[in-house]
Amino acid sequence: MSLLRTAAAALAALMVLTACGKQADGKQAKEPSWRVSDAHMNAMPPGQTRAAVYLKLENPAPRERMIQYVATPIAGTTEVHRHFHEDGMMKMRAVAHARVAAQSTLEFKPGGYHIMLLDVAEAPEVGSRFPLTFEFDGGERLEVEVEVRPR
Secondary structure, three states, X not given: OHHHHHHHHHHHHHHHHHHHOEOOOOOEOOOOXXXXXXXXXXXXXXXXXXXXXXXXXXXXXXXXXXXXXEEOOOEEEEEEEEEEEEOOEEEXXXXXXXXXXXXXXXXXXXXXXXXXEEEEOOOOOOOOEEEEEEXXXXXXXXXXXXXXXXX
16 A cells, blocks of 8 residues: 555656646746846947947846857847956956856946947947847847947
8 A cells, every 4th residue: 555655646746747837728837038127338439340238137037047149230240258367367258158047147247248249330329229139048039129328
């Protein structure tokens, strides 16, 4: 009888675990969506073709997620960059896949992570906005409006 109860308990636990990620209609439940705040870029000085975008990117999901790709139509190339100290000097490098820890916020700010826009053909005017698209692991996409602010 003990073996039968153990088997029944295991089956019940398996059914509960299988149902946890599903909605009532049987479809897989969606993870909480990303939240973005304070997306902005400072106005570009005349003659410049590079700029940095700053923002706060919140991952409310219960698991770490990864930025796979970033793009905007105003730049030839868009990359995630990070400042770091090496040999007593501040350096900057592209980051292939930035990770955002579960239920945390990754802040893109001066002196840390930032979105680097390269080969900007025409500087956007102060007060204008432009789209910035993120693609994350799992293929999820997020489009953000970036505000151009005065220097």
